[in-house]
Amino acid sequence: MTLTELDQLLLDWQRKLELASQNLLDLQNLPTYQRLAGEGGFTKAPLTGATAKAVEPALKAMDDLFQHFALLAQTIERALFLRRQINTIWGTDPRIDNIVQILTQKSVQLSVVSLPLSQRGLLSEAEQGYYVTPSSLLAAMQSAFDLARDQVLAVDHAWATLEAKLLDATSAIQELEAEGATLDAAKTTLSALQDRILSDPLGVQEEFETTVAPLIDQARQRLNEEKHRQQTLEAELALARQQLQNLQAMVHQATSLGAETAEKIQEPPEPLPEVNLTALEQWLSRLETKCAEGAIGPTQVGLRNWRRQVEQAMTTTQMTLAAHTQVLQHRQELRGRLEALQAKALARGVAEDITLVQAAAQAHQLLYSRPTDLKQAADWVSRYERWLNQGC
Template sequence: MVITLNPNKQVIPEQIDQLLADWKTRLDLASQNMLALQGLTTYQRLAGEAGFSKTQLTGTTAVQVAAALDAMNQVFQHFDLLLATINRAAELRKQFPRFLGSDQKYQEVEALLLGQSIHLSVVQVPLAQRSLLSAAETTCTVTPDNLLAMMTLTFETARDTILAIDVAWSRLEPILCQVEAEIQALQQQANALGVKDLTNLKVVQQTIASLRDQVTTDPLGVKDEFEQQIQPLIERVKDSLNQVLQQHNQIQDELAIAHALLQNLTELNQQTHTAYAESLEKVTDHSGLQPPLSADHLDALCQWLSRLETRFAEGLVNPIQVGLENWTAKVKAAIAIEQCAVTANRHPLETRRELRGRLEALKAKALARGRAEDPMLAALSIQAKQLLYTRPTDLAKAIELVTQYEKHLNNR
């Protein structure tokens, strides 16, 4: 707790003693923190103290360190002024009479502790700013409290600079090594993806090589350039490669779908072949049949897909996407044609089987009605069965016979 004295009241020794005790505590703390900062290896390297050669600095680090060291020199100078003032007040306090107080001595101590008692500098007053009775120079004075506040701000500014350099020196080298490893990984990923334009990576590699040489002399400048230049470039490379990777994954998925479509078409083509050949053999009317796609057509689609895969392996992306879209459209159209052909070619066979089943059902119905021996039904049954179980079958005639059988059965 800091004690302040009221000039309108009589000063008592206890108040002065409390002020002096407070100042002793504050000065001890200030001294400890100043020496702690001065004891840092980084500070000693920058200042050329404790057996270290002064580090030769460049760039923004040189500017900031010069200001920080000047600030610390100022803090030490002001500390000496402050310490001398407080010590002088303490000596005066020892001179207080034991029993009878001395207002004059109390006021002298009070003036030292609370007044503008510390002379900081003498400033020349320009002639243009002087009046007839003005002095040629003026002295800048402050109270101990104000000087301590100034010292605190100055110390914190210098401390922040020194610690920033300490962090930069300890972390920059590992960070640069990590980035180089990351660049190598990105290079390998780019090679795997077939990406050849790696201008940004080359710029990063060249810049890092240059920055590594500057870590000792300009760590703050290296830190700024790394954060403002290197990191954004690396992020752009990552984004670019991620886009390419997504395209590659998409194309791989589309190629897998393409193979599935081709397999589907191949199976449909085989089914069309089978149904077409069977219908040619088993029915007489071939007008509704549709021939399957030729082997040359399928081979052309296979070769086209193979060429797309080869170019994809060579690193082409955009042309492959367009080619796959065109190929997929062609295959889907071919699948639609083959599906229609399978349906058309199977229809006569399904009709033939349906007529056989229908005839057997009608014969069972005739038997149930006791008309199995009906001459007309028997004759129609023999003719229809002969047609339906003979190759090729005249479906039109078979339909006619089965229909007549059904009508005759239902007439009575």
């Protein structure tokens, strides 16, 4: 390695030490770290549970970091000390190799281990040092720093957000209970969690996310589903109200038409069977009241039964309307048919034929009298047509 390359390597190590020192100090100066470690005038936080389990290794890692940083700094300083002794005017200096060895070989003694007698030879030392390279030590320090940083920041975030999060949860529970939800288990757990924020923020956060938050979410989802069912049922009841109004109009129309056919047609179709609109109206009103009281299930069952009754009544009413409309239309069709046949007879010059005149008179009398015998009227119209086609 040339002297220029060596100087660059030393410069790189100095920069790494500066960065490591700054980041270690920044982490150490965090108020959360000082509360956890009992430094900077803070009383050491009485940690328990998941937080103690996570933080104790992090604090141990920080202690090791400062010790290892000191060892690494001493090692780099030893290399710098040798570099300052090299005079380039004398050419190659064997101390360059010493410096390279310090920077790249196992030159940092981490610990001293006592060897049991069973592992010693005659000339073995009773103690053996454990050495690592500066690079491997720095890599281990990076891992330790990541562990300590992540755990300290996790506690920092938990302490910063938990109180507000638990207050929000308390408000949410109160709002949901006001809407009818039952959240006794969530309230009990939440109360216990509030007492543990200082000593076990990580445990509180985990328990909140896995226990309290799901209970609140489930209650909110159930209420939303109930609201949706309520809204859907209200819409169905509104449609049912419209359906009842349609039935009322149809019944009125069928009743009026039935009276008309009874007056105009002999042997009219069967009149509309009685439809108890009052009972259906009262039944629907009771269902609307139950829905407003929140009895969704019973109301849905009752509404299905009510619809069956209304649909049956509508089918019967529609059939009655069709039957009564048909006979009136048949009478009107016979009238039109007779007029068309008379016009045809007139065009042929046989309108005055006595047979046709008598047939037309009979048909006309039947079709324009009340009640009309449709069977006889149709028979006389058919006779008129047959005689006309036969040329009288």
